[in-house]
Each structure stands twice: as C-alpha cells, then as structure tokens.
Amino acid sequence: MTLMSFVYGFLAILGAFVFQTSLTGINRKVTARLQKRRGPKWYQQFIDIFKAFSKSSITHGWVYDFGAIMALGGIAATVIFIPVAGFQSFPGLDNIFVISYVLAVGMLGMAMSAAGSGNPWASIGVSRALTNMLAYDIPFMVIVFTLIYQHQTGSVSELAALQQGAGIWGWNAFQLPLGGLVAVIALFGMLGKKPFDSFIAPAEIASGPMVEYGGKQLGMMFTLHELMTFIEVSLILNLFFGGGETLWVYLLKYAVLYTFTNIVSGVMPRFKIDQAVTFFYKVPLGLALVQGLLVIFGGWGY
C-alpha cells in the first residue's frame, strides 16, 4: 500500500465514472431509437448530474446526509477493489465476497439515508429494493460458490485470468452455460433493469427510495448509480466473460454487455416485487443448483 495506490484508486473511480456515465448517455440514445425517438445528446447524463450538484438542496437531518456520504463512499471504495483488465490499485483485495459485501455498505447507506428522510414512500421503496436484492443474490451466490469450488480461488482477477487464452470457449459463460445464464439474469436484477426494476423505475420516482432527493444529494445518488453499474457489470464480466486481456478489450466487452442488458430491458414488461422473488427462486435458483450439482458431483468443467 503506497501513495501511488491511492492515486490509482482515485483515477479508477474517476475513470469508471466518466466511462459508465458516457455509456449511459449513449444507451439513452439506444433506448430512444428502440422507441423511435431521437434521444438526448450522448453527454446528457453528465449535464443532469452536474446540474443536480449545482442546485440548492434541502436536508432532513444528519443521517440523511451521512447516509448519502456513506453510500457513495462505500460504492467508490468498491470501485477501487474491482480488477480492470487484471489491474488493481490495491492488489490482493479482490476476493469476491469482499467485493459483494463492501457493495452492501453502499446499499445500506442509501437505505439509511432514504429512510432518514422521514418519507414513508422512501421506506417502502427501500423495502422493495432489499427484497429485490434477496431475490437476485441467492442464485448468483450459488454460482459464485460453484466457481470457487471449481477453481479453488475466490479472487476475481484470478478467476478472470483463468478464462483467458482459450478464446471465447474458455469463458465461464460457455464452460458453465447454465451458470452464465443465471449470472446474466442476476445482472438484470442488480442493475434494476426491466423486468426487475420495480424499486427504481422512472415511473416509481414518487414512490421509491429517491422520492425526497434533490440538489447535491440527488447528484450523489446519480453518481452512485453509475458507479454501482460499473461494479456490477465488471463483476459479471470478470467472472463469466473472461475479463479483458487489455484495457480496450475490457471496455469493449463491457460496453457490449451493458448495451445488451439495456436493449433487452427496453422491450420487457415489469414484474411486481413478489413476482420477481418467485421467478428468481424458481428458474435461476433451480438452474444455478443444477449447474452446481453437475460441477460438484458430475465433474463438469474439469
């Protein structure tokens, strides 16, 4: 741990933010084309965030602010843990459980801040978000357990490196096709893309966690969303699509994966939250368990 590590960490956060926010902007255009609109400029997302930062804002007490800082701080720290094309600012901190649980600090902070606003709609939104998390995370975790059992390592960068060198057939998404499918479905849940967007959907803005936010707090929540997207897509990319040998390959794969979720999301209807839970526990969890049993008892993938 040297001073340079912190500098690289800072650059990683900045880079992730710029890249993902541009990509979001481009994808707003993609969605618009799907709906036969022209769509906003590709840098519209930056404008939205910086406009929010510059506006006057209100606060509902110290926990409302503290929660927002804890949320964005936790998520920013998680970005530092993510290995990008094999590069890590702090080597050795990329254990999969560490990443998925540091991510939870950010979620808890956001939930705390939203509930601290005193608006019941925000609390209802948080309860939906947490329920959604309970739904998508279990199948995903089962697949993660399977991967760790198969490769005997919990390090994300090592798991990514193990898939490289054998073309796309080396990717876990093809080596363990059921697991890859589950991971992609779970990614939709993580990102809050349709059909699992009931907690964060634009139509729910007045009855979701975001209801009380405005000004700089809203800007922070937008930033948080971009960074969180970066973490989640990167996680799936590293675990199932071989990460990237070079930065450009990594970013290209990333853009394809994210745009794919966005396009699928554009043509999907929306689940109610209890429907999402039932779906995740029926289909992806079943597939994940079948994949796990095939690997552990059937020797698949050896």
Next chain:
Amino acid sequence: MMTMIILFMIASILFAYVLSLKEPKWGAYATLIVSLAGLVGVSLLRGSVGETVSFYYLHFTVTTIGWYFSMILLTVYFTATFFHPFWMDQLIYPAAYNALFLLSLAGTVGLFFAQDLMTLFICWETAVWSSMLIVQQGKSRQAAWVYFVMSAIGSMATLFAILLTIFMSGTTMITDAFIYFMGSPALGGLVFGAFILSGLTKMGIFPFHVWLPLAHGSAPHTFSPVLSGGLVKMGAYIAYLSVAVFPAYQVFGDQLMLQGVPLPIYALMLLGGVSIVYGTLRAIQQDDAKRLLAYSSVANGGYILIGILMLDQMAFAGGLMHVLNHAVASAAAFLAMAAVAKRTGTTKMSELGGMIHRMPVTYVVYLIAIISMAGIPPMGGFVSKWLIFQGLSHRGLIFLATAAAFGSIGSYLYVFRPLSAVFLGQLAPKYEKIKEADPLMLIGMLLLTAMSLLLGIVPNVVLRTIAQIQIELGIDPIMIKGTITATQNGSVNMLSVFTVFGFGFLLILILFLVLPKSRRVGLMDTYTSAEFIHTPELLHYGHHFYAPFERLYEKWPSVLPLYQRLSLKLKEMGEWAETFFFHAEPNRAVFWMVLLVILITVGGAR
C-alpha cells in the same frame, strides 16, 4: 489463580445477594465490579493452560478453548451489568436477580473449564436453572416454562449420554472418556446424538428454536443480551465438545460420506441450514424488535453450528469466531433496544420511530451492531461469515452454502427494519421529550461497538487464539501474516479494506462539503403526493415492512402447533398416570402406601 477465581465467584454471589437486600442499586454495582473482576481474572489465565483444580467432586482445567469461550461470556455479562443500576426498580426480586445473574455467570465459566463430565453437567444445570429463574422475572411466566422444558429435553439426553459414557469407559475425564468410542460406531453414534442434543436445544437449532423468541422476547431487558449473546453460546461449546473432543469424524468413519462429511454430521449441518433459513424468514415477519433479534439468533446459531461441525481450516475458524462476533453484535443490539425500551416503555417497532433525533448514540451502537450481524465489512461479523463461506465453497457443500447465502442477504432485510422503524422515520409527538440513554449505559454499549469495529479491522488478534485451538486439535490452522488472513482458497487484508473504505468515504465527504450547503427542513416537510397529513404517526412506515415478501410465506406451517399438541398429550398422559395414585376415594392411596410399606419391609429384611 483458578482456585481464587472460583472462590471469588461463589463468595460474590452471596455478597451481591446480601447487599441487594439492603440496597438494590449497590447490588447492581456489585455485579458490575464482580463481572469486571472475573473478566480480568480469567484473562490472566491465558498463560496457565493445563492447570487443574479440584473441589471435592468438581474438577476444572484451563484450556485454550475454555478460556476463549469464558472471555466471550464474561464480556457480554460485564457490558450488560452497566444497565443493572437502572433496572432495579422494575424487578420484583432485585436481590434474587443479582445473585442469580452472578450464579449463571459462575455456572457458564465453570462449564467451559470443566475437566470431567459430571462437573460439566452440574455447571450446565446451574446456568440453566439460574437463567430460567431470571427469565421468570420478565413479562411472561410461560416463557420461562417453555425455556425450561426445552432445556430439560436437552439436559436429560446429555445426562443419559454422560452416564452411558462413564459406565462404558470407566472414567469421567472428558478427553479420556470420549476416546473409548473410537472403536464402537453404534454406541458412539448414540452417545454423540444424545450429547449434542443439549447443544442444539440451547443454540435454538430448528426444531428446538421455539423457546428462543419467547424467552428472549419476555426476559427482563437487561438479561436478553446475556441470553442471546452469552448463554446461547454454551450450546456452541457443547457442539465443539461433541465434534472436536468426541472423535465424531472417526466414529462415523464408515458411514456414507458427502463431500468428506459423514452423513450423520451432514444431517446436523442441514438442521443448521434450516435454522438459518427459518430464523431469517421469521425474523423478517416480527413486529417486536426483541423477538426479531431472537430469531436472528436462531439464524446465527445455524452458522455457528455448521462452522464448528466442519472441523476444518476455514469454516471451523469462522464458526468459532462467529461465536464472538455474534455475541458482541447481538448483545449490543439487545442493549440498544433495552435503552430505547427504558425511555419509551416499548420494543414494538410499529409504535416507535425517529429515535435517532433523541438518542443518536444509541442509534450508532445499533447501526454498528447490525452491520456486524449482517456480515458487512469492516465489522467483525464479515470475517467470520467470510471464513464460513470460503470453507463451504471449498468443500462444495452447495445446499448449505445456499442457506448461508440466503441468511446473509436475508439479514439485511431484518436488521434494517428496526433501524428504519425504530430509529429513522417520523418522530411521534409523545416521544418529543425523551432523552438519550444514561451515560453509564452508553459506556457499556460503546465498549461493544468498539469491539465489533476492532474485530473487523484486526481480526487476527482473535484468529491467533483460534489458530492455537486448531493446532491443539491437529487440524490445519488458519494462516495469519501481519494483517493478512489467508485460507487455502483466498485471503483478505481487513486493515487495507478498512483503509480503502475510509479513503472512499473521505473523498466523498470532501465532495459533499465543497458542494452548496443544504437547507435544513423538518421531518414533516416531505413529498406526500398532494395529501395534507399533519400527524407524524400516519407518515411513519412501520407495519408489515416487507409485506409483498411476507405474503409469499405467511401461510407456511409452523412447528408450534405440533409442540402444543405434544404438550397437551403429555399433560393428558400425566393426568391419566396420576389417577393410579390419587383419587377422591382414599382406596388407591392406601393401596400404594401399603404396597410401599411391604416392599420396604421385604427389601429391608434382606
């Protein structure tokens, strides 16, 4: 040293009783000083592992594991005593409470240092009986009965196992006696099953969990932390004895192996997995914060049981560390709730709200406790859960891993609920005037908070002791290098994680301070879809927090009716048996008396 501690404990019980009779508050302070002295005394025993002491029929010895467990229990007891002075006026028998509190402490510490099986059993029963009598002083007598009956089932089974062991092996010393079963799988299986039963009932493993929510929910507020953080951990020690000291893996060596785990042990682990899922689902449903935390203890008991039964490098270390982490976190959460209950008189989440604006320190205590309980870094709970996860995925125990993952994510749901419904949200006008908890109470709670944080940042302090225990058992110890904790399939450096997290927080704090300052508005000043609502209670979301999710399983069967039917049948059977001896007409009683006299006469003649 050991002798002094034991004599001191016994003397202090009498002293606390007499003092409390005179002035309950002094007695309460006496419990504080006595438990602190016990804590210091036992911590000095670290160097004298192997020392033995005998009192007539009772034999004690200092072991590393015994020291570890005693330290955990004493910490929990010690911090709970900070609350005692404020609760004396709410108890019916304060003197008995103080004396029994110390008696249960002495019983548990004795249990962990017991060298022979009879001492083990006597200390066990001392702790169970004294705690049962304390639970009875709470809200419900029935809760104490259920607690006692469930404990009795376990105790009797264990007594049977102990007597059988002593009879077969001819010795009472725990380590020597258990070795006898190495060569006899059938008998060994029986003893293992009967012996571990008391551990299962104590930890509240499914289906023996029914007493936990009842007893934890209705015990005096000051004793619930001790029940959940301390006494439940006695069960973990029994589980440890029955798998590590009792040669369980060798006894079941010829059984069907599942990923290297014999079937009977795997079945017990599955019970642990069921406890995790069941405890989580039920905790999500509760409205009473103490019952919610009690169900979370059921779930965490499952983690501890699975971890200890694995007896390997990772999950075993995780299980043992989770005993400490959960004890600290759970005690802190219960104490925070006790502080809220002291000020407001209720622990029902739907009746509270907005406490953060009146009790900010209590809020922070609860927040840190739940972060640890949910296993989120940088708190202690993360490290132990991480070790259990690594162990489960290393062995490929996929169903247990699924249950563990469910319990882990599910815990976000149930720990967040009291945070939101009790501390955040709208502050009801009737609580407008309440004050922060008393400074003495805050000291007790903050000690636990500091421990949770410290355990998360430098877990190796504790893992060093656990590695020592693993070396003594002859299994691969957990690897420790500086601040790095390493296993066969992964490593983590918690100090770096904490530093990076702090770095991220600092960056965002700077960003926040640079941006324009926000205007402070009231809690009622919120967006309400053009409704005009002027009562804060109506703007507070506390009922059925996870309604859509709860609806999915609200109709699932409960084991409670089964127990009720069983107890009814038992009562009927008792009444039926009673009619043999006692009846309105004196004939039967006279018959039995005559028979007894004849038997005594005949027997005496021989």
